[in-house]
Amino acid sequence: MKAEILSTGDEVLWGEIDDSNASWLARRLRECGVDVTRVSCVGDDIATISSVMAETSSRCDMVLVTGGLGPTGDDLSAQAAAVATGDDLILNKGAFESMADYFALKGWDMTKGNEKQAMLPSKAVMMDNVCGTAPGFCLEHGQARFYFMPGVPREMKAMFNRHILPELDARYPSRQKATLCRLTLFGLPESKTGHKLRDFYAHFPGMRLGFRASFPFIQVKFGSDPFAGDAGRVTSDDMAAAKAWVLEQLGRYVISTAGISLEARVGELLKQKGQTLAVAESCTGGLIASQLTDVAGSSDYFLLSAVTYANDAKMAVLGVKKETLAFHGAVHEQTALEMALGVRERSGADWGVSTSGVAGPGGGSESRPVGMVCIGVAGPDTAKAFTYNFSYGDRGMNKKMFAAMALERLRRELC
Incomplete structure (x- = not known):
C-alpha cells in the first residue's frame, strides 16, 4: 500500500520550525510495511490544503495530515477537509466530550476557541487526543483514507500509535512488515562506518542497510525490505548471521545492540x-x-x-x-x-x-x-x-x- 504525508502550517513552510513529524511518520510507516511515496508541506490556506487533498486522493491509499487542529484562526485543516469533500462542519459530540473530559482533568476552562476544535466534517470519524486538547479525525476521499492529527509531535505520535497503527493492522493484515536491527555507535565517523560495512550486500544481498548520523553518534540499521516481495524476506537465522557479521566488523564502537542512546x-x-x-x-x-x-x-x-x-x-x-x-x-x-x-x-x-x-x-x-x-x-x-x-x-x-x-x-x- 502507498501513503503520502502532508504537513500544514506557515511556521513549517517558512522554516521557522523543523518538520520532525514528517520524518518520524515516514520512518514508522516504512517499518510497518507502508510505502511512503511523497511528503508535502503547505501553509495555512484552505484552498491550498483542499487542492492538495484532491491531488493525493487519486494516487495513494492513505494520507497522514499534521497540523491545523488548534483553537486559533489559522488552524484550518478541518475547514479544508470539509471543502475538499463537499461536506459541512458540525459540532462533533464525541470530540467535544473528549475535550471537556481533558479540560476537566487539567482543571482548565474551555473557551469558544476550544469549541472550534470540536467542529469536524459531518462524515469524519473522531480520534481522541489523550495528550492534548485537539481531537483528530479521519475520513474517506477518493481512493484514499485521510488521517488528520495535531502538529504537536508528542500528541501526533500518541494518536498515531493509539488509532492509526491498530487500524492499519485491521485493514491491511497481510502487508509485509520490516524486520530490523539497530545498533548505536560511538567513536567512529559515518564514512569509516560505511567503509567497514562495504561488503554487507555481498554477504546479505536480500537485505537493506542504512546509516543515520546524529552527532556524536551513528545508528546502523539493517534488515528486510518490505517492498521487495519474496526477495526481501529474511528469516531469524538470516538476521542473526547479519548481526554477528556487523558486530564483528564494528567491534568496540557498538555501544548498544538495541539502538538505544x-x-x-x-x-x-x-x-x-x-x-x-x-x-x-x-x-x-x-x-x-x-x-x-x-x-x-x-x-x-x-x-x-x-x-x-x-x-x-x-x-x-x-x-x-x-x-x-x-x-x-x-x-x-x-x-x-x-x-x-x-x-x-x-x-x-x-x-x-x-x-x-x-x-x-x-x-x-x-x-x-x-x-x-x-x-x-x-x-x-x-x-x-x-x-x-x-x-x-x-x-x-x-x-x-x-x-x-x-x-x-x-x-x-x-x-
Whole structure:
C-alpha cells in the first residue's frame, strides 16, 4: 500500500520550525510495511490544503495530515477537509466530550476557541487526543483514507500509535512488515562506518542497510525490505548471521545492540548492577545530568549533579585540593580525578564521573587547547582519569562530545 504525508502550517513552510513529524511518520510507516511515496508541506490556506487533498486522493491509499487542529484562526485543516469533500462542519459530540473530559482533568476552562476544535466534517470519524486538547479525525476521499492529527509531535505520535497503527493492522493484515536491527555507535565517523560495512550486500544481498548520523553518534540499521516481495524476506537465522557479521566488523564502537542512546545504555547497566551514579561537571555545565534524566526511570540510579564551574566551587562542593588547582589548574587529570572522587564520596553513589575542559571558542592555550577535556571516573574498586583532545570549532559540539566521552568511559567500566 502507498501513503503520502502532508504537513500544514506557515511556521513549517517558512522554516521557522523543523518538520520532525514528517520524518518520524515516514520512518514508522516504512517499518510497518507502508510505502511512503511523497511528503508535502503547505501553509495555512484552505484552498491550498483542499487542492492538495484532491491531488493525493487519486494516487495513494492513505494520507497522514499534521497540523491545523488548534483553537486559533489559522488552524484550518478541518475547514479544508470539509471543502475538499463537499461536506459541512458540525459540532462533533464525541470530540467535544473528549475535550471537556481533558479540560476537566487539567482543571482548565474551555473557551469558544476550544469549541472550534470540536467542529469536524459531518462524515469524519473522531480520534481522541489523550495528550492534548485537539481531537483528530479521519475520513474517506477518493481512493484514499485521510488521517488528520495535531502538529504537536508528542500528541501526533500518541494518536498515531493509539488509532492509526491498530487500524492499519485491521485493514491491511497481510502487508509485509520490516524486520530490523539497530545498533548505536560511538567513536567512529559515518564514512569509516560505511567503509567497514562495504561488503554487507555481498554477504546479505536480500537485505537493506542504512546509516543515520546524529552527532556524536551513528545508528546502523539493517534488515528486510518490505517492498521487495519474496526477495526481501529474511528469516531469524538470516538476521542473526547479519548481526554477528556487523558486530564483528564494528567491534568496540557498538555501544548498544538495541539502538538505544548511550545514556540509556549506561542506565541499563547501572540498574543491572544495582548501582548508583553522581556527576561533577565543569565544562559540560549540566549536560550529562540533563541527558541522564531524559531517560525515564533514571531516579533508580542517578543521585546528584554538581555543576562546579568555578575553582572555588570545586574546592567547596567537591573537596578538590587547593594545591591541586594551584599546581595543575582546573583542566588536568588530577583535578578531574579529585572531582570524581569528591562527588562520589559526598553523594554516597557507587560511581562518580567528572568533566573539566575547554569548550571554546576562547580560553584555550598551548598546553590546554580548545577541545581538551579531562574526565574522571571513580568507582567501587577503581579511580581513573583520562585526557582527550577534540576540536570541532563549535562550543556546543565540543560540549556534546565531552559529555558523550564521559558516559562512554563509565560504560566501559560497567561492562
